[in-house]
Amino acid sequence: MSVKYGLLALLATGPMYGARLRAEFEARTGGTWPLNVGQVYTTLGRLERDGLVESVGEADEEGRISYRLTEQGRREIAQWWEAPVDRSSTPRDELVIKLALAVTVPGIDVERVVQTQRAATVRHLQDLTRLKHQAVTDRAGDSDQTQSAGANEHAWRLVLDNLIFAAEAEVRWLDHVEADLAREARRAKTTAQPTHTEPTLTATPPTHATEPAIPGTRTP
Amino acid sequence: MTTTQPTLRLIDVHRTHGTGEAAVHALRGVSLEVHPGELVAVMGPSGSGKSTLLNVAGGLDRPTQGRVIIGDTDLSELDARGLAKLRRRRVGFVFQDYNLIPSLTAAENVSLPLELDGERARTARRRAREALGLMGLMDLADRYPDAMSGGQQQRVAIARALVGTRRLVMADEPTGALDSHTGEEVLRVLRQRCDEGASGLLVTHESRYAGWADRVVFLRDGVVVDATGSDPVERLLEPAR
Numbered sequence: 268m269s270v271k272y273g274l275l276a277l278l279a280t281g282p283m284y285g286a287r288l289r290a291e292f293e294a295r296t297g298g299t300w301p302l303n304v305g306q307v308y309t310t311l312g313r314l315e316r317d318g319l320v321e322s323v324g325e326a327d328e329e330g331r332i333s334y335r336l337t338e339q340g341r342r343e344i345a346q347w348w349e350a351p352v353d354r355s356s357t358p359r360d361e362l363v364i365k366l367a368l369a370v371t372v373p374g375i376d377v378e379r380v381v382q383t384q385r386a387a388t389v390r391h392l393q394d395l396t397r398l399k400h401q402a403v404t405d406r407a408g409d410s411d412q413t414q415s416a417g418a419n420e421h422a423w424r425l426v427l428d429n430l431i432f433a434a435e436a437e438v439r440w441l442d443h444v445e446a447d448l449a450r451e452a453r454r455a456k457t458t459a460q461p462t463h464t465e466p467t468l469t470a471t472p473p474t475h476a477t478e479p480a481i482p483g484t485r486t487p
Numbered sequence: 488m489t490t491t492q493p494t495l496r497l498i499d500v501h502r503t504h505g506t507g508e509a510a511v512h513a514l515r516g517v518s519l520e521v522h523p524g525e526l527v528a529v530m531g532p533s534g535s536g537k538s539t540l541l542n543v544a545g546g547l548d549r550p551t552q553g554r555v556i557i558g559d560t561d562l563s564e565l566d567a568r569g570l571a572k573l574r575r576r577r578v579g580f581v582f583q584d585y586n587l588i589p590s591l592t593a594a595e596n597v598s599l600p601l602e603l604d605g606e607r608a609r610t611a612r613r614r615a616r617e618a619l620g621l622m623g624l625m626d627l628a629d630r631y632p633d634a635m636s637g638g639q640q641q642r643v644a645i646a647r648a649l650v651g652t653r654r655l656v657m658a659d660e661p662t663g664a665l666d667s668h669t670g671e672e673v674l675r676v677l678r679q680r681c682d683e684g685a686s687g688l689l690v691t692h693e694s695r696y697a698g699w700a701d702r703v704v705f706l707r708d709g710v711v712v713d714a715t716g717s718d719p720v721e722r723l724l725e726p727a728r
Contacts, residue, residue: 382712386703386713389697389703390715393697393700393701395698396698400675431695431698434698435694435695438694439694442532
């Protein structure tokens with residue numbers, strides 16, 4: 268997501284200067300996607316050029332300029348709320364690419380790649396769970412927080428939930444990859460077996476070669 | 488590395504069902520430790536040996552090879568009666584379907600293992616109420632299971648698993664019948680009891696719940712294939728494939 272809509276959505280609540288926009292963005296998303304103030308001002312510059320925001324009066328005594336939405340800016344953000352987020356473009360995912368390559372490049376221990384990743388993702392999940400636990404405990408212990416602090420905390424918990432669900436989905440996918448690898452290995456073994464019997468086609472084939480492979484069994 | 492004595496130790500545990508050609512190797516050389524204050528999750532696909540591991544670790548089933556040690560008791564030295572006594576005093580189980588006795592109130596359910604162990608009813612009830620109180624469930628003490636939600640029943644089951652002198656809980660898919668929010672509440676309670684010094688072994692196939700554990704052990708075909716965190720024993724015993 269571009270920073271653009273984040274800033275427009277915040278400015279819809281009232282005029283703000285750059286550093287305040289950055290602080291508000293981070294407070295509402297738990298600092299998960301940190302912004303630098305330069306990025307905020309560059310974006311504000313573009314939004315002003317495109318007629319979506321305008322500065323409010325002169326700089327204050329600290330040299331800060333506040334911005335507000337123009338009418339066009341209001342229409343733009345209203346459209347953003349109404350339209351679904353575009354999911355048609357697939358961002359490059361390093362893990363997916365890594366595994367796709369692992370199954371096609373010879374000599375890679377794909378199982379190992381899967382297991383190493385799963386342990387790391389579950390560790391990440393443990394970290395996220397601790398953060399979530401902390402967030403919920405803090406809320407329980409702080410009954411007299413302000414309404415906006417409460418709303419920001421709520422938003423932060425939802426962001427954490429999203430990260431937890433994403434990590435969980437990754438683990439499920441890795442489990443699936445592992446099961447799939449095992450199935451492929453068994454299939455390869457089954458289809459490879461008849462070739463051993465080829466030289467003895469005219470004779471009675473050894474009984475063990477015709478026995479069906481039983482999934483899950485191993486040769487000692 | 489933890490210096491306290493482990494609550495639970497599994498050393499090179501094997502469990503084979505059947506013999507000869509038909510033998511099914513449910514566990515093949517599993518070693519792990521659970522220390523006081525620790526919650527260890529066991530993950531793996533169905534049929535990987537998770538539940539067998541839990542049953543063997545909790546003394547419901549015996550290993551065909553290897554040792555299971557709870558505190559300083561080697562389970563192989565106990566007969567069936569000794570095992571039953573150990574389970575009453577040291578180990579509690581939590582299952583997916585809560586397993587509360589419908590004709591008993593929450594407090595009576597929790598006090599049951601103590602009464603079975605010969606504790607006087609009055610003392611047992613008092614301890615049961617203490618266990619419920621620790622988990623913020625005092626309001627439920629006199630309710631019957633059918634008047635409680637699934638999440639409440641499961642929290643009562645956890646109180647029962649850790650009542651009196653019990654400090655080790657074996658949880659087999661405890662969130663299986665619960666929605667994600669209630670499941671999280673149950674894990675929060677389990678985590679809290681472990682933070683207070685209990686030990687837990689949690690079998691789950693859902694990583695979101697395994698996220699509550701200090702360590703996660705991955706089982707596949709009865710073998711520990713990987714683990715998060717550091718358990719020195721696991722690293723020493725590379726499974727034989």
